[in-house]
Amino acid sequence: MEAMKKMTTRAIVNIGQLVTGDIYQPLSKATAIWIEDGIIKAVGKEGDFPLGSADMVIDVQGMTVCPGLIDAHVHNTLDDYAPQQREIGWMENALLVGVTTIISEGEQGPGFPRFFDDAIGSKATAILAKRVFDRFRPAGALKMHGGALVLVNGLTRDDFKEMAEAGVWLVAEIGGGGLYRPEDIGPMLKWAKEFDFFVSMHFGARSIPGSSTVSAAEILALGEDMIDKIAHANGGSTAAPWDMTLEIIEQTNIPLEMIHNGNHKMMHRIVRTLKERDELHRLVLGTDCPTGQGAIPNAIMRTAVFISAIDDIPAAQALAMATGNTARIYGLNTGFIQVGREADILAIDYPPGSVGTNALEAMENGDTVGVSMVMVDGNIVSVKGRDGRPTARNIKVNGKELGISNINDYLFGPPNPGFNVYEATFFGDGKPPRVPGRVPRKRA
Ligand SMILES: [Zn+2]
16 A cells, blocks of 8 residues: 655745745745645745744745746757757756746757648657656756647647647747748637647747748737747847837737847847836746857846846846746746745845845846755755855755855755755656646736
8 A cells, every 4th residue: 555645844934035926016024935745835924834843944044035937938859958059957957056947939959840841740749848848857856848839831720639638838939940921820829729828929030040030010910819928029149120129019918038048238128118118027038048059057047137237127026027927927836936836946145245235136236146945846956056156145954054165066066955856856756747737827
């Protein structure tokens, strides 16, 4: 008879600043979080919780706590390697600096059937990638949403139905490869919507061979209800002209993605404009990694720092663009420090010597902050990234300080949190990891 698995309980205490993930209520006065079996059960004060009964009390010693970061734009292949960069473990690298969820914008690998007339190949790739990442969490924890369908000639309503039944729910950025003209994709988008796919649209100049220039006219012709996100609104990596970008901002309410591997001047103009329009809820962050531009582990945090420091956006709001905003538009049950959400949580801190006296002040001053704890589904998976930047303070787990001072551990890791992550998390019972939760999507 299978033994009943005991419930795991965690308490996070002594929180200095609690970043909620909510763009319009970005900070909470709460100082403690109670977690059961990987789900946030309560957010409040230390005295509210039976700390003595928790399996693990995590004292963050006054650091800032925020939701795990979400990268809304990557071009993964199957499993955790990047053929363009000849790099193995790029997803794990991102996890160790705080990226707990990654979303595919279309699988790319040598010989992948993503172009033109190979409907069965395109469909098979989407299903295979979805299935791979349902069973494989990079570094045992990262939530990778793979399986983004590239639209090609010959896809039918039955194909969309079959893919939806197989779990596929993402349409890869339209124009990043495959079809993009409204007359070609119009019927497919109707099927995509019928089966509740999330639809993303490449915007601006062509990037790789097979990609296309997508202008504001094409997006407006499709209609804003057909499109859930403008991918790399700041260029991927070449930006569209400003007047065209402004048309999208002013004539639609479509969420806009800012990417690290894009045009930073355009990012600045878009963020400033949305701030003036009081529409910061439309912004989400991505990387467009890995490409020839690189797979940069800290790219999401660096983008949040850029937006906060250069555009005078409170750091807690910049972090919401990389957490709650993304979770809301994609319908992911993460991205917020909120009861019922999956406990994907970071402790971040100012780097020693920064003029900021906490992570948020450091970000507002342009300093890249460090991550002292990465938690996924209530389990600590790292206590300091592979040189994700040092933190002034460390977490304490059940009274014991967990920091990395050994240069080899610090640079080359993976930093050992002091217990067996794999046993504590997903593989101990011999079952595949649970598929990350979904909730209804909301644009605003
Ligand atoms: Zn693109």
